[in-house]
Amino acid sequence: MADYGILVDYEWCTGCHTCETACQMEHHLPVGQFGIKLNEVGPYEYAPDRWQLAYIPVPTDQCDFCAERLGQGKLPSCQHHCQAQCIEVGPVDELAKKAVSKKKLVLFHN
Amino acid sequence: MSETKYHLVEHEKPFKYDENGLHVTRGSAWSGPGCHIGCGVLLYTDDDGKLVKVEGDPENPYNKGRLCNRCLALTEVVYSPDRITSPMKRDPAHRGEDKWEQITWDEALDLVYDRFTEIKEKYGAWSIPFVQGTGRDIAAWITRLAWSFGSPNYMFNMSGMACYLPRVAGCAATTGNFWVGDFSQQYPDRYDNPEWEPAEYIMVWGNNPLIANSDGFYGHWMVDVMKRGSKLIVVDPRLTWLAYKAEYWLQIRPGTDAALALGMLNVIISEDLYDHDFVDRWCYGFDELAQTAAAYPADKVASITWVPEEKIVGAARTWANARCGIVQWGLAVDTTKESLPAAQAIGALWQICGFCEKPGCMIVPPEILAYSGGFGGELVTPEMDAHRIGLDKYSLLKFGFQVASSDEVMKTLETEEPYKLHGAWLQTTNFLTCTSPDPERSMKAWRTLDFIVVVDMFMTPTAMALADVFLPACTYAERDGIRVGDGAQRGETINKVCQVGECKSDMQINLELGRRFNPEAWPWKDDKEMFSYVIECTGYTFEELQQAAPAYIPFEYHRHEKGLLRPDGQPGFNTQTGRIELWSTFYNNAGLSPVPYFEEPTESPESTPDLYEEYPFVLTTGARNWFMFHSEHRQIPHLRAGRPWPIVQINPKAAEKVGVHDGEWVWLENGRGRCKRVVECTEIMDERVIMSDHAWWFPEAPGEEKDGLFGMLDLNVNKLLNSYLPGKSGFGANYKSMLCKVYPVKEGE
Numbered sequence: 120m121a122d123y124g125i126l127v128d129y130e131w132c133t134g135c136h137t138c139e140t141a142c143q144m145e146h147h148l149p150v151g152q153f154g155i156k157l158n159e160v161g162p163y164e165y166a167p168d169r170w171q172l173a174y175i176p177v178p179t180d181q182c183d184f185c186a187e188r189l190g191q192g193k194l195p196s197c198q199h200h201c202q203a204q205c206i207e208v209g210p211v212d213e214l215a216k217k218a219v220s221k222k223k224l225v226l227f228h229n
Numbered sequence: 230m231s232e233t234k235y236h237l238v239e240h241e242k243p244f245k246y247d248e249n250g251l252h253v254t255r256g257s258a259w260s261g262p263g264c265h266i267g268c269g270v271l272l273y274t275d276d277d278g279k280l281v282k283v284e285g286d287p288e289n290p291y292n293k294g295r296l297c298n299r300c301l302a303l304t305e306v307v308y309s310p311d312r313i314t315s316p317m318k319r320d321p322a323h324r325g326e327d328k329w330e331q332i333t334w335d336e337a338l339d340l341v342y343d344r345f346t347e348i349k350e351k352y353g354a355w356s357i358p359f360v361q362g363t364g365r366d367i368a369a370w371i372t373r374l375a376w377s378f379g380s381p382n383y384m385f386n387m388s389g390m391a392c393y394l395p396r397v398a399g400c401a402a403t404t405g406n407f408w409v410g411d412f413s414q415q416y417p418d419r420y421d422n423p424e425w426e427p428a429e430y431i432m433v434w435g436n437n438p439l440i441a442n443s444d445g446f447y448g449h450w451m452v453d454v455m456k457r458g459s460k461l462i463v464v465d466p467r468l469t470w471l472a473y474k475a476e477y478w479l480q481i482r483p484g485t486d487a488a489l490a491l492g493m494l495n496v497i498i499s500e501d502l503y504d505h506d507f508v509d510r511w512c513y514g515f516d517e518l519a520q521t522a523a524a525y526p527a528d529k530v531a532s533i534t535w536v537p538e539e540k541i542v543g544a545a546r547t548w549a550n551a552r553c554g555i556v557q558w559g560l561a562v563d564t565t566k567e568s569l570p571a572a573q574a575i576g577a578l579w580q581i582c583g584f585c586e587k588p589g590c591m592i593v594p595p596e597i598l599a600y601s602g603g604f605g606g607e608l609v610t611p612e613m614d615a616h617r618i619g620l621d622k623y624s625l626l627k628f629g630f631q632v633a634s635s636d637e638v639m640k641t642l643e644t645e646e647p648y649k650l651h652g653a654w655l656q657t658t659n660f661l662t663c664t665s666p667d668p669e670r671s672m673k674a675w676r677t678l679d680f681i682v683v684v685d686m687f688m689t690p691t692a693m694a695l696a697d698v699f700l701p702a703c704t705y706a707e708r709d710g711i712r713v714g715d716g717a718q719r720g721e722t723i724n725k726v727c728q729v730g731e732c733k734s735d736m737q738i739n740l741e742l743g744r745r746f747n748p749e750a751w752p753w754k755d756d757k758e759m760f761s762y763v764i765e766c767t768g769y770t771f772e773e774l775q776q777a778a779p780a781y782i783p784f785e786y787h788r789h790e791k792g793l794l795r796p797d798g799q800p801g802f803n804t805q806t807g808r809i810e811l812w813s814t815f816y817n818n819a820g821l822s823p824v825p826y827f828e829e830p831t832e833s834p835e836s837t838p839d840l841y842e843e844y845p846f847v848l849t850t851g852a853r854n855w856f857m858f859h860s861e862h863r864q865i866p867h868l869r870a871g872r873p874w875p876i877v878q879i880n881p882k883a884a885e886k887v888g889v890h891d892g893e894w895v896w897l898e899n900g901r902g903r904c905k906r907v908v909e910c911t912e913i914m915d916e917r918v919i920m921s922d923h924a925w926w927f928p929e930a931p932g933e934e935k936d937g938l939f940g941m942l943d944l945n946v947n948k949l950l951n952s953y954l955p956g957k958s959g960f961g962a963n964y965k966s967m968l969c970k971v972y973p974v975k976e977g978e
Contacts, residue, residue: 131452131456133439133449134470134855135297135298135439135440135449136298136871137296137297137298137301139298140298140301140867140868140871141296141301143867144282144301144302144867145282150866150867150870151870162468162911162912162913163912164912170473172468172470174470191248191249194294196284199284199285199287199294200294200295200296200301201295202295202296202439202448202449202452203449204295204452204453
């Protein structure tokens with residue numbers, strides 16, 4: 120399998136934690152372990168009416184890009200269920216090209 | 230067969246198929262556990278018939294494969310060791326004690342039939358209220374049970390019925406219908422439908438739809454339309470993610486929504502920004518509304534609401550100048566005492582701008598079974614309705630949900646006026662934990678009844694405190710059903726894939742019991758035949774719809790121009806004047822103000838400044854979180870881990886001022902009571918406002934009343950509420966605008 124990565128469009132991530140739970144259920148991970156984990160940056164007000172707030176899910180060492188699902192022609196569970204549709208899993212070289220297409224994209228080469 | 234041709238989605242596979250050694254069943258997630266909306270799900274079972282996994286159904290246009298934490302973790306609910314899986318009974322002398330005796334379904338239903346029949350014969354069927362919790366899948370089936378038994382006292386036990394019902398009844402009285410935002414949910418091809426366009430502006434008012442998913446609205450449609458260009462105005466005391474994304478965030482003082490709406494109306498009217506054509510042709514009473522709004526200049530409204538004047542004016546102008554707009558409103562409108570005038574004022578914001586029945590605006594949702602009407606209204610006789618508690622006092626109860634007044638029922642329990650109540654049927658409701666003000670007073674009042682039945686999935690604090698018979702209900706994975714809920718309805722089926730213990734569905738229970746009480750009202754041989762009857766107008770039987778679902782009702786815009794919103798087929802709206810009534814004939818006849826107004830919350834920095842000195846925070850409650858639905862999910866490991874403790878959000882400066890720290894256990898307290906919370910310091914709060922979680926209990930804590938009813942008696946924020954003090958119309962109550970103080974919990978408390 121080619122090197123895989125996860126591209127997150129954090130302009131739209133709402134912080135709903137769905138990716139975490141979808142992954143835990145798919146891979147039968149116990150409470151406290153994650154294949155992907157949400158991070159919150161903010162919220163804080165750095166100037167009047169100017170706020171910092173971002174949610175960014177980060178894949179962990181337990182992420183295998185849902186190799187089994189990919190083999191069955193299905194989307195990885197986090198991408199399938201992501202409520203904001205802001206997660207894309209794929210060959211990392213293809214995602215790298217997309218990563219420069221707009222702002223607030225982050226690519227994890229896991 | 231109906232003439233109406235429903236629009237379908239193409240399916241690659243039948244509704245049951247096999248995939249990689251597992252069996253897959255397509256269906257709808259309606260509920261419990263979980264919320265109101267009914268996402269499309271794929272339920273995976275193994276050869277032993279065990280549910281092993283839940284996925285979102287990518288073919289379902291409603292959620293397009295997406296799901297939230299709660300449905301993803303469904304297997305943990307279905308197989309929770311805490312589930313009650315057999316019927317049980319308990320001697321009423323031991324209410325509140327863990328002294329249950331397991332019985333068979335036959336024994337349980339015989340017992341309920343015998344006791345209810347005895348009460349009916351001695352005191353009249355109306356002496357038994359039938360009580361539901363939040364409006365998920367229960368309304369149709371509990372109304373039919375209540376009405377076929379002979380009781381008009383169907384109810385939702387929250388003061389002022391302050392969840393959805395005020396907006397529904399208010400909209401029905403002033404416009405003839407309820408309204409929802411047009412997010413293309415009525416079309417199977419959704420955002421690709423050529424008739425549809427995204428709203429230019431969405432005014433999110435008093436809810437966080439991403440989490441709340443209320444009124445048939447899948448919250449993340451917000452993100453879908455924002456990606457397609459919709460911009461936001463957000464009215465919220467907290468900086469939610471949507472508020473962060475908004476062009477205008479109006480950080481409102483809780484409970485002042487009506488003032489803000491009137492102030493915005495004043496800007497729109499005085500600057501002549503409204504839709505003259507729509508107002509002239511379709512609205513009634515504009516001049517009176519204009520006169521009313523003139524009393525709310527922006528500077529005055531700024532001082533009432535704590536929203537800066539320039540933001541009020543800017544947001545109002547932006548809204549009125551939009552090509553099309555949606556008000557995505559929520560519970561904060563209902564949970565204010567004078568909720569009807571608030572709803573009326575907010576409604577006028579879309580009405581005078583003409584954002585009605587057009588693409589990307591507010592639409593009347595298409596329905597298969599009028600959700601708010603219940604199932605079997607023809608069973609209610611005039612004699613029964615004469616006994617509906619509160620109807621004589623609050624004539625607005627004629628509109629929308631045909632409920633008894635919760636506040637009047639409380640008085641009836643305590644005074645035995647106008648007659649004494651003797652029994653209760655409590656189904657899908659944990660009201661002592663979730664919705665009742667003053668849980669201890671409520672518990673005492675309900676305990677005056679001779680015989681109480683609870684139907685639920687888990688042993689809740691309410692069941693432990695009150696039930697004499699407990700009937701175990703199943704989850705949506707264990708039952709068949711149809712989704713006829715709030716919002717734009719579509720033909721959807723809930724499909725059974727597994728069985729847990731002896732649990733039965735709410736529908737099955739009501740069918741079996743209803744048949745004993747009144748066989749003519751329940752003529753169906755089984756639940757499937759009953760569902761087929763309800764959806765007859767679709768042209769499908771239940772079994773046919775299982776394959777075809779989701780089936781979409783053909784939809785068109787501008788129905789008021791085509792005579793499609795009135796039963797007589799005339800153009801206009803289904804009101805007395807045939808117009809949207811900005812000055813309400815009905816309110817006027819009912820002795821209510823025909824135009825909207827603002828009234829200060831009963832206790833507030835303005836109305837009770839002395840109290841405010843002692844209790845220096847405005848307390849808002851009830852905001853939802855990503856992991857739990859109201860009082861559910863506290864015993865589900867992967868969900869509880871996301872929200873392990875009940876929190877109170879406080880601005881860090883305010884926390885410092887009162888000497889409490891992030892992560893510390895504190896008491897929230899006012900003159901009526903106190904509850905425990907864990908502090909979360911966050912800048913999203915105004916320094917003068919705090920937000921507390923609601924509906925907390927610890928299923929892992931000792932359950933008997935002497936031990937605190939699963940911790941509920943220490944955790945219930947409703948102890949701080951005004952007790953049973955609804956608005957003038959009977960609708961609305963102050964759940965989100967109390968005063969309180971905050972101080973650390975001492976060791977040993």
